[in-house]
Amino acid sequence: MEKKEFGGKLIEVDEDGFIQDPDAWDENVARDLAKTEGVEEMTEDHWKVVNYLREYYLQYQMAPMIRKLCKTTGFKLKEIYDLFPSGPAKGACKVAGLPKPTGCV
């Protein structure tokens, strides 16, 4: 698996650009990952989504349902898509340092 530079360090990513080691993630890494997903600047709203995804993942080792994400962060579905144009599964999860979601996504 190849390594790419994110947030000033070399990090292993899979062929779809998801980082492999959640511990390698930090906010600078997230900012650089965000750029690969069409998010030029991480606003407070972006962090709210990303931080929740990461916390949930570290606790349960899986991505949360979109329902849980919206309920906890208070964002509407449409707002999530406005924040992360490639959607919660590929966009937001990638920025939060989660592995690629499995299945038909």
Added chain:
Amino acid sequence: MSKRKEQSHRVKVVLQRLREKMNRQMAGSLVACVHCGMCTDSCHYVLANPDDPTYAPAYKADKIRKLFKRHLDWTGRVFPWWVKAEGIYSDEDLEELKDTVFGKCTNCRRCSLNCPMGVDMATFNRMARGLLVSVGIMPEGVAVVSKDQWEIGNQMGVLKEDYLETLEWMSEELRDELGDPQFTIPVDRTDCEIVYAINPREVKYDPRTIADAAKIFYLTGENWTMPSDCWDMTNFGLFSGDDELGGAVARRLYEKVIELRGKKLVMSECGHGYRSTRCEAPNWAQFDVPFEMESSVITMLRYISEGRIRVDKTRNTEPVTFHDSCNNARSCGMFEEPRELLKLVVTDFREMYPNRAENFCCTGGGGAMSMSEYTPRRLKSARIKAEQLRATGAKIVATSCHNCVDGLTDLIRHYELDMEVTQLVNLVANAVIVEKKVAVPAAGPPKPAPLAGKTILVADDEPDQVAWLSTLFADHGAKVVEACDGDQALELARTHKPDLLTLDLAMPGKSAGEVFELIRREPQLADLKVCVISGRPELRKTIYDRSVKPPEGYLDKPVTEERVLRSVRKVLELAHDDGK
């Protein structure tokens, strides 16, 4: 002679299973190839990698064919050097086979269609995947999803309470929009006309398609329900070649529909799920399915053509093209319905070339979206699809498959195309008119002579059908004129100036398509409305491919009195705001 090589345990299991899985179609395909090379030009991998022969379907097939020749076919025992019979021995050999059958083919079947010998490459590619899966050799993504489908019952491991909570959430979102504070997505209702099953991705990541479908069902007044469990209509058995998994997954859904006593299973827009559940899994599960199964595309088209919902296509004005999913189109023959539906709900539809059965793969098929290790190959081969998309000039590509949605989204980004991907349900839900619900009574005592004052021309070559329709219309007050062939229909339309023509598509004389176009092009007949009533869906295109205003109504035979009357009244009584 070199020493006889030892086979690893896994190889032995694979070869044993190869014998068990072999059937006549596969054996036929394995012996029929003459290496003519027709398949090479049909495969998007080859077209994007012209210098790499390992992508050629015939080359990939030979990897499986050599085993068949070596171990099953008599020719390989007599003259193995001539028929290129070769054995496999080690786990490394199996890994190499994995790289081919999972990583260099999406099982899209375009080469099968273009093979003059009828070799169905995808069928034995899938079988080879199944052999490897039986000894635990598969891409990790496939393993994870298969495990979730076996153990939790859906491919994304969604728990029941989360699923139900999401449905409730979508119900809340719809209450305002529909102006009905009582609205709720029905769950586990028994004896419904429709049981609606979905792809887990909808509930886990993007439930907008669930809300859109619910909105449409609500507006039609449909008696429908979603199941509380066993609601996953996808099937990784199709991708992994694991017939046992395929059968088990589909059986759960079949049994759920039976438990709910549903009359029809409608599946959301998912190509592989539709093909698996409707066409393949009754065989895998050895299950005699006692209810009808339908794609939601056909359901939505029926709702519009029966007048149960009205749509305003001017709400979707961006240029839209349509991508045929390999499973829906090439494998299940669903070609015309999505196009008819799109033309009803968008103003600017642009065909993609090649299309229908000849369309190129989205590159995400066969489970490829779950196999990250092959993503660079996938994106490289996607150049063919990207060129096809770019040539349409469309801003939106609509498709009826979740895999295609993701495959296309990925390649659109990679090749920097200015396009968005959407599903038909989103476009229909956007075009559907909520304020003015169509309220033609579906049942109950009809108003006295609702067709009074109308003249209806019935054109059909079956005397029984003419008599039945004429009686029905006359009983409801219409004046009826009868024609038994195309020429007569045209003549009577000119002389009697009817309000409505009911047109059968298979008649002697002038073809129904020609009659239809002549009528549309004749200024004196501009007000004549046309309702097609046909028992031959394959003839739809003879009407819809013409560059004239489409018919106001369309009914598939067999028809009931209620359906005919409702459609005819809808056509005659309601204004058509279809933008034309």
